[in-house]
Amino acid sequence: MYLARRFPRLYTGTAQYLVSSSRRTNSSNLSAAEDRIEIPNRIQRSPTDILNALASTVGRDPTAPHYKYHDDPYLIPVSNMGKRTFALTQEAGRKAARFIREEHRDVFQHQEAQPPIAAFAPKPIYTEESEVDVHTLQELIRHSQITDAIAVYNLMKQKGIEIPNESKQQLLELLCFYNNEEALPEEFIEERWFKANADARERNRKMWKDGELAEQLFGELEPKTPQSYAALIRGMAKYYQAERAYALLQEATKKQFELDTQTFNAVISVSNFLKETADQRLELCQELLQQMAHQQLKPNLYTLNGTLGVVSTFGNFKFARSSALKILAEFKQVGIEPSLGTYYYLLIIFCRDRAPVSHIIVDILHQIKGREFTIQHPRDTFFFATAMDVCRNHLHDKSLAKKVDELLHTGNNYDLIGDTYKESVYYRHYFALLCQTEPIDEFMKTYDLLVPNVYIPEPGIMEEILKAVEIDGAVELMPRFWSDMVIFDHTNRESLLTRTLQILIDNPPIKELPAHQSLPEQVVKIAWDVYEKIADPEGRRPKDLQFTGKMIGDILALLVRGGNFEKASEVFVHIDKNQHRIPGTPSEKCLQEYIDGCIENKAPSQALVCLQYAVENNMETQVMAERIDAGFTLDEVHSSKLKALVGEHFKSK
Template sequence: MYLTRHLRLLPRRNVGRQLASGNSTHCNYTTAAPAEEHIEIPSRIERSPTDVLQALAGTVGRDPTAPHYKYHDDPFLIPMSNMAKRTFALSKEAGRKAANWIKEEHHELFMHQEAQPAIEKFAPRMVYTEESEVDAGTLERLIAQGDLADAVLVYNTMETKGIEVSAELKQSLLEMVCFYNNQEPLPEDYIEERWFTQNSRRRERSAKTWKDGDLAEKLYGAIEPKTPEAYAALIRGMAKYLQCERAYALLQEANERGLQLDTGSFNAIIQIVSLLKNTAEQRWQLCQELLQQMCEQQLQPNLGTMNALLECISTFGNFKLARTAALKVLPEFKQLGIAPSLGSYYFLLIIFCRERAPVSHVIVDILNDIAGKEFKIQHPKDTYFFATAMDVCRNHLHDKALAKKVNELLHTGNNYDLVGDSFKEAVYYRNYLALLCQTESIDDFMRTYDQLVPNIYTPEPGIMEEILRALEINGAIEQMPRIWSDMVVFDHVHQERLLLLVLRIMVDNKPNLQLPAHELLSEQCAKVALDMFSSIEEPRRYKKLNFTGQMLGDILTLLVRCESSFEKATEVLAYIDKQQHRIPGTPADSALLEFVDAAVIQKAPSQALVALQYAVDNNMETTTLAQRINDGFTLNEVHLAKLKSLVGDSFLNK
């Protein structure tokens, strides 16, 4: 017992020492030999150079108050409007292109190699001419680097000098030329320019762009004997650039010669079936024939085959046939163990959720199937899913709950990488905000608005109009000054319909001074009106906005409702009176009446008579105005004479 109490009183870190050293009071203890420790070294895990950065990035979420990383983090260099975002992004890439041009034009200044080992990308580019000493190794290296222009030049130089080019090298060059259609591609580094270029060429995609009789066909003719790989390269190139008839003819020719093509070649032809046949029945029949040929050649379909079929089915004008065919395709590929990608679901939405077709809830089944999953890019159309799904939620079903499920899926894992380019991202959030402003309470909507605008999404004029109408319906007049500030930043102040709507909402909804949120609202609305009036004479890059009499009348009304802005209101009235022959329309009678009432309060009979003079000149209602002036002021002889000259003695004698 004594030993136990003694041990309890000792600090714990000293107990082991005393027992080991034998310094206890009554007995000595000997320590047992420590057990042999076994250290197991784990296997080395291969890491990429960015794994640490990705791990750090995974610990934080996206900051909605911060701009995109492609913009400079400087208040004066952060774009807010859509035009500014596009201009800033392209300007940054233009600077990089200029720097690259300097490096190529003055390569003698960049011969030093600071990095060890040397970084080939930073080295000056080799310049090839027709006199350059080239060989098969040079051509092979250029093809591996994807340098199309130099590879073609070197090939032509080798042909001119009689240097033999192997069939394998010709095949590699043929594949590259067919892939790019012998047109120098935009470097992958210029992401923004490629995105905006693709969006501007959307209308040109249905036209044939294949270069007939160009290098690709010459290379194909030079390969003897013809191989399945040569057929496959030319078929895919022609199909990609919509030389449809010849691509299909080459496929038939290869089949007749007994050459077995690959799955990708059949996928390319299935994608253009809609351009080969006119009716839905003919297209579906041709698809079945192509699938039968694949079966006969024992070719295994893949995800590209399924998406090519669904893409073709999505072009069927016959809705019933399209839906039936799609429901046949999905189980067949499921039996083959091929799981749909986001691109597959995109085509299903196109097939089932058509504008003039019965309402379909296929998106509910899709979301139930993929909820909580993280996707990787597997097909070029995968980036179309989220924008299309949100469009279906808004325009086809008008379902807020589904829209939030789509948004939750987008922010699961790294799925945001599949939102697509800046255009698709804008379409996604355009539909999302438009749906929320129609279905949510104004407070909940404004919280979402604060998270997205302006760094993630800048509302277009159409969406801003829907937001204004939602504020009008909910009577959220206190939000108008803030929305107007955003409109100024987004460069929407040149939109006449938006200005009319803003003025109408503020004029029709008078502030309730009993509410704390409305205490300063009159002054804020007056500032908004003054901002609009100040923009009349400002030079604009857009077409100059023509203010109508109704707009100026609303501006006048908002100014007179704020007692401190009466002087500005008189300036507006003076402008209306001076420019009355140029301004289309006239202010509302109520606007002049409120101005006269304010003039009575401010004891300014001269200004009230100016309003009456304007009403008389434009054949407006004058009886009420004259009565207010006569009852509200003690007029002197000059003012009384002016009033008599405007409305006559008969009115004053009543």
């Protein structure tokens, strides 16, 4: 009561709060009774889910270099050769560090982490004195250390240590998967990419190592099991020992071993090596599929793509198309959804160079529009490059190419672009098509977005770009493209230099336009850069790069037009002294422009030397002589030389 009398307002407010709080509590109890709280089930998250969520908020920045390059403008490579060299050099440094650690293992015995990390420690060396057992062999197999596993296996045999069949089976599977060769470490990403491209060029060649430990292990395994047959069959099929793989499959079938789907898929994928004609290959695939059905094996996506891969080797395009559609329909009936690799095989079956035009890509893009894909088959990464090739070379359709590019940038589909080589092939076709079908202003939007961090145009594509510039007369873009050609190491291509000079000759800049005020100076700089590139006195130019008469004539005319008569005279001296080494001659128009420059700069002697060059090369000299005679006040010596060059019948002013 004392508080009520001393602080009446506080007491009243507290009482009201307690009453209202009591009411809220009662109402919340009633609502809790009505609404039951349900705790959701726990969602399993991977260690990188948070990073993926953060990355999705940022997106891809095409204007920034790849994260593997140093964030330094002097170290970021800006040519295809530079990118490859940079990436492989980094990995070569890692390999060198690993080599030093292995060669000088006595120096690296200290512990760098607690608990110790096995990857930081040098690998043990197994000799005849090493203590080995089954556990040692299994650990080496588990870490895919093939060379050491083979050494330990041989040591165990020498010492008479019994090796269980289970360990032999595991070692057999490892050796068959890697073809008895040491696996390339996963951290060497760039080397694996370039090695994959080299392997692709050697495709269709037997690489299986006959008589190695894998076959010896298979012979030692008794009794034989379906797993041992499956391991050897898959290994031989993977490295194109097709005949023996098929023979082992038939042997296992006669012994009534039940093999798995992947083993049959491996043999189906190399069926084109077993039979000559298309009918025989298709019949063999059907026979293998019937054996799968007899063993109650369900086909999967690899079965579908392997069969379509065989069909893609058929020479008769009509038979290949009809067979592909039948196969696709049958697999669809059993519930197998195609992947991007499936569509890749359909494209190479239907869109051949010498076959009738097919618009199957329109149906494919309509079916998969807006979908996000994940890699389900090794050939999935071949789809986008092949689809863009079809849009450019088979159909020449820009709208379809835009749809393919839109699909590529849907969700995480860019992960399926493949390695850097396939990415380069994709953009090579895309740029070539846009050059031929879009105005140069629209094309430059794509060029500015992707060059040089995502794609660096090859010399052939750069020539297509210059053709587009020539057609549109966009000479104001030439300083930009010339700068890029210098950076991309394209200035040793005679065709590019010739076309660059031709564009500058045919499209003189308009000096009155404010945007073109500095263009004449840039044109002179380009022409002089080309001259210095070829006439390098230090001999650093490529051996197959040399002046032609047209090329050096264009340089001469451009220098005269740009008002740099001194450099133009230097170029003409080179022409005059090396006329027997330069194939062809400058055009009469270029020589006339040089004579006009001589008149403007009051150099009659140089004009007469130019006239003499024209006479010696059987050119029409009447107009040149008239210009010299009209432009100069010739003294007796120069006048007599002029008449000696063009004849006494020439009438002076």
